[in-house]
Amino acid sequence: MSEPKSVAIIGAGIFGLSLAAALRDRGAENGSRLIDDFKDHKVTVFERYDYDQNSYDANDDEIQAASVDHNKIFRASYGKEIHYQRLAMEGRKFWISEDEKRGCSQEGSDSEEKRIFVNSGMLRVQPSDHLEALERETLANMERDGFRDAQFVKSNAEDQQRADRLGWKDKLLDFTIPDSSPVTSYEAVLDSLAGFVRCSNACAHYQKVAASQGVQFRFGQELGAVDSLVKESSTTEPEKAKVIGLKTKDGVIHKADVVVVAAGSLSTQILPDLSYHLESSAGSLAIFKINQNDKELWDKYSPEKFPVLTWKSTPRDPTGKDTGSIYVLPRTPEGLLKIGYRGLKFTNFKPAPGGTPFTQDGQWSVPLPPKECHSLQEQAEYAIRQFVSIFLPEFRNVPFYSAKLCWYTDSLDNSFVIDYVPEYAEKSVFVCTGGSGHGAKFLPILGKVSQ
Ligand SMILES: Cc1cc2nc3c(=O)[nH]c(=O)nc-3n(C[C@H](O)[C@H](O)[C@H](O)COP(=O)(O)OP(=O)(O)OC[C@H]3O[C@@H](n4cnc5c(N)ncnc54)[C@H](O)[C@@H]3O)c2cc1C
Numbered sequence: 001m002s003e004p005k006s007v008a009i010i011g012a013g014i015f016g017l018s019l020a021a022a023l024r025d026r027g028a029e030n031g032s033r034l035i036d037d038f039k040d041h042k043v044t045v046f047e048r049y050d051y052d053q054n055s056y057d058a059n060d061d062e063i064q065a066a067s068v069d070h071n072k073i074f075r076a077s078y079g080k081e082i083h084y085q086r087l088a089m090e091g092r093k094f095w096i097s098e099d100e101k102r103g104c105s106q107e108g109s110d111s112e113e114k115r116i117f118v119n120s121g122m123l124r125v126q127p128s129d130h131l132e133a134l135e136r137e138t139l140a141n142m143e144r145d146g147f148r149d150a151q152f153v154k155s156n157a158e159d160q161q162r163a164d165r166l167g168w169k170d171k172l173l174d175f176t177i178p179d180s181s182p183v184t185s186y187e188a189v190l191d192s193l194a195g196f197v198r199c200s201n202a203c204a205h206y207q208k209v210a211a212s213q214g215v216q217f218r219f220g221q222e223l224g225a226v227d228s229l230v231k232e233s234s235t236t237e238p239e240k241a242k243v244i245g246l247k248t249k250d251g252v253i254h255k256a257d258v259v260v261v262a263a264g265s266l267s268t269q270i271l272p273d274l275s276y277h278l279e280s281s282a283g284s285l286a287i288f289k290i291n292q293n294d295k296e297l298w299d300k301y302s303p304e305k306f307p308v309l310t311w312k313s314t315p316r317d318p319t320g321k322d323t324g325s326i327y328v329l330p331r332t333p334e335g336l337l338k339i340g341y342r343g344l345k346f347t348n349f350k351p352a353p354g355g356t357p358f359t360q361d362g363q364w365s366v367p368l369p370p371k372e373c374h375s376l377q378e379q380a381e382y383a384i385r386q387f388v389s390i391f392l393p394e395f396r397n398v399p400f401y402s403a404k405l406c407w408y409t410d411s412l413d414n415s416f417v418i419d420y421v422p423e424y425a426e427k428s429v430f431v432c433t434g435g436s437g438h439g440a441k442f443l444p445i446l447g448k449v450s451q
Contacts, residue, residue: 005041008256012047013067016262022447024213044216048225056200072440094444110303121307122194126187152190222250234425243428265407275358281345282405284380289401290335303330326387373405
């Protein structure tokens with residue numbers, strides 16, 4: 001029998017957790033290279049935050065990780081990218097079964113705090129009064145896989161009747177296009193397969209699942225934070241270095257047969273080779289708080305009554321400013337109504353270390369420190385305010401309860417970056433990152449398909 005090998009994963013966010021759990025999941029099917037290579041071996045996750053103590057607390061301002069958040073959208077609508085549609089639908093089955101194992105059946109209340117996947121539906125509001133090309137592609141691919149009946153186009157009488165029959169009609173909301181003459185409203189498609197995942201809760205749950213499967217976790221700024229990779233010359237591939245482990249901030253070296261970089265928007269800083277493929281950029285989040293005593297608003301924006309609402313990119317407004325690519329999620333159990341703007345993403349360029357393979361005039365974008373991530377750029381605030389005035393009129397003059405910059409790990413084509421790194425010998429480095437603003441929904445499935 002061969003000696004068990006060891007895998008060290010840097011980062012306990014969505015990507016690191018998903019992979020860790022899959023590597024120790026005895027029921028996982030073979031087929032993924034990493035799982036075939038390392039199944040049943042020792043897996044240790046290194047994480048700089050004390051998630052074991054704070055349970056991925058989304059209200060903790062000191063934590064900066066895309067996965068630590070109240071909620072993220074679950075959707076299978078991906079235009080032409082049918083592989084993501086299929087992956088999302090595969091993931092959906094796992095979310096539902098994981099919730100069922102925890103006593104939340106699909107028939108139960110959406111407001112059940114324990115529930116991780118909330119099937120609130122998602123209304124894809126178009127930029128105008130007709131369907132855009134991307135939407136038509138999505139509908140065609142939904143049709144192709146047999147999900148067209150779960151999509152309801154607002155202007156389509158047959159879809160409206162079906163929505164009514166299936167109990168979705170009240171979420172097929174109507175919004176007037178400002179200054180339209182004659183008065184018209186935005187076209188929209190309600191997707192009854194979609195909704196959101198309670199992201200921090202999902203991470204806390206999967207961390208426990210992974211730990212129960214034997215994954216070791218090292219948390220904290222000293223024991224868990226990784227300072228550097230430890231390298232030596234390879235005997236079999238002398239022109240390359242081989243990574244033999246990692247050094248944590250406390251100075252301890254941890255040997256491993258393969259090191260996995262799953263450090264989200266900090267991945268390039270651990271492995272600058274990734275600078276060709278990844279860039280850190282900030283999305284803008286603005287939050288209103290609804291008081292539970294305000295019964296009307298509390299009900300109106302609950303997941304039972306209000307879908308996730310996305311507004312696609314729009315033509316620039318008359319002053320030339322970008323106002324589209326915004327979304328809002330139903331209020332959380334504590335009353336937080338989160339709006340996200342991704343029309344413009346923001347970078348923070350700083351000098352890159354010498355030897356970084358790809359820079360822009362010697363610079364690269366790195367996340368701002370958490371304490372500098374609580375105010376929005378003027379363009380983002382302007383766009384969010386336009387959105388609010390159309391879609392959330394009760395909040396038109398209400399100040400934000402809080403605001404946040406949340407850091408994306410963007411890849412060149414928004415696809416995930418999951419593979420061995422060929423610059424290193426003997427398959428000693430694997431990378432699992434590049435969430436590009438859509439990775440959270442895949443937590444249950446990412447690690448299983450990492451190949
Ligand atoms: C604004 C925004 C909105 C999004 N919306 C959606 C959405 O609606 N739906 C969706 O599916 N996805 C969404 N995403 C994407 C999703 O959140 C990400 O794809 C996913 O959370 C990324 O997970 P990750 O594990 O790669 O990174 P992270 O969550 O950043 O986790 C990386 C972990 O690595 C740790 N780490 C970093 N450096 C070190 C080190 N040196 N030592 C030890 N630990 C380290 C960090 O502390 C962190 O915990 C969104 C992302 C953003 C930014």
